[in-house]
Amino acid sequence: MKRTENADMREYTSFRAGGRADLLLVPDTEEELREALAEAEKRGDMLILGNGSDTLFRDGGFRGTVIMPGEGFSRISVNGCRIEAGASALLSQTAKTAQEASLTGLEPLSGIPGSIGGAVFMNAGAYGGEMKDVLESVTALSKETGEIRVIPAESLDMSYRHSVFTDTGDIVLSAVFRLEPGDSEEISEKMRDFTERRNSRQPLQYPSAGSFFKRPEGYFAGKLIQDAGLKGLTVGGAQVSEKHSGFIINTGDANASDIISLMHLVQNTVYDRSGVMLEPEVRIVGEEQ
Numbered sequence: 001m002k003r004t005e006n007a008d009m010r011e012y013t014s015f016r017a018g019g020r021a022d023l024l025l026v027p028d029t030e031e032e033l034r035e036a037l038a039e040a041e042k043r044g045d046m047l048i049l050g051n052g053s054d055t056l057f058r059d060g061g062f063r064g065t066v067i068m069p070g071e072g073f074s075r076i077s078v079n080g081c082r083i084e085a086g087a088s089a090l091l092s093q094t095a096k097t098a099q100e101a102s103l104t105g106l107e108p109l110s111g112i113p114g115s116i117g118g119a120v121f122m123n124a125g126a127y128g129g130e131m132k133d134v135l136e137s138v139t140a141l142s143k144e145t146g147e148i149r150v151i152p153a154e155s156l157d158m159s160y161r162h163s164v165f166t167d168t169g170d171i172v173l174s175a176v177f178r179l180e181p182g183d184s185e186e187i188s189e190k191m192r193d194f195t196e197r198r199n200s201r202q203p204l205q206y207p208s209a210g211s212f213f214k215r216p217e218g219y220f221a222g223k224l225i226q227d228a229g230l231k232g233l234t235v236g237g238a239q240v241s242e243k244h245s246g247f248i249i250n251t252g253d254a255n256a257s258d259i260i261s262l263m264h265l266v267q268n269t270v271y272d273r274s275g276v277m278l279e280p281e282v283r284i285v286g287e288e289q
């Protein structure tokens with residue numbers, strides 16, 4: 001099992017900012033995962049990390065163990081209209097496998113840069129589709145009992161950017177998607193279209209965690225931020241994107257504290273102007289410096 005002491009979490013998160021974790025473990029089998037959990041228990045806090053595209057480590061770092069399911073958890077297999085994908089498989093790769101197998105349903109999610117584990121945890125969604133629309137079941141390991149269970153989608157309590165895992169902290173090992181037969185060319189075309197929309201509207205050349213805030217009921221976070229005159233607002237190396245006000249970007253040398261200060265500034269200004277308190281979608285973890 002790969003282990004790194006004092007791991008620089010900038011390398012493992014899409015914001016490319018933040019501090020170090022005491023220990024990073026990358027298990028490739030269930031047995032190694034259990035060993036990693038046992039070791040983590042002795043060393044303080046524990047966090048499971050997927051592709052790091054919705055997580056920001058504060059600059060003081062993480063006092064404990066980060067466990068990142070490795071390559072061994074990235075298997076994707078097709079069985080009729082079902083696709084099973086391991087926790088560390090990327091959503092994009094899973095969608096590509098579905099397209100090659102002429103299975104439709106994953107296209108709207110194909111451009112989300114997350115792992116299956118992170119996407120299940122967050123109930124990731126885009127362009128009118130959400131994980132919960134296509135998930136049939138999830139295999140998970142209970143943090144408390146060590147038991148492995150197959151949980152049907154109906155019992156995953158999935159709602160906007162929420163799943164049962166947000167509450168339990170249990171570990172997603174794999175997920176089964178139930179898709180529909182389709183035409184592989186048409187699926188490809190839809191995926192291309194969604195990619196183009198992302199490329200034209202999102203500041204993808206900068207490190208970020210996508211839309212920083214959750215969508216408040218009845219509003220769009222980006223519009224509230226723009227209407228409050230905050231487009232382009234900068235704190236240190238962090239900026240409210242000029243291209244998409246819902247994104248906070250790292251313009252090069254942002255600390256996590258720049259990003260978090262900018263987040264507070266945006267929250268307070270938007271609240272004063274519109275009475276809406278924006279809630280971060282990004283998971284902010286670790287210690288202040």
Ligand SMILES: Cc1cc2nc3c(=O)[nH]c(=O)nc-3n(C[C@H](O)[C@H](O)[C@H](O)COP(=O)(O)OP(=O)(O)OC[C@H]3O[C@@H](n4cnc5c(N)ncnc54)[C@H](O)[C@@H]3O)c2cc1C
Nearest residue numbers: 050051052053054055114115117118119121124125172210
């Ligand atoms: C450019 C860009 C565009 C984006 N666009 C979208 C979008 O359109 N829609 C959208 O919903 N999101 C979007 N995101 C955010 C992000 O990609 C999603 O939330 C994604 O699902 C996170 O997956 P991850 O593996 O990177 O999660 P991570 O950041 O690694 O983790 C997120 C959370 O999931 C938990 N977690 C991770 N793996 C597991 C596991 N195996 N078991 C249990 N818990 C786990 C972590 O503990 C953490 O709390 C975007 C991000 C970027 C950078």
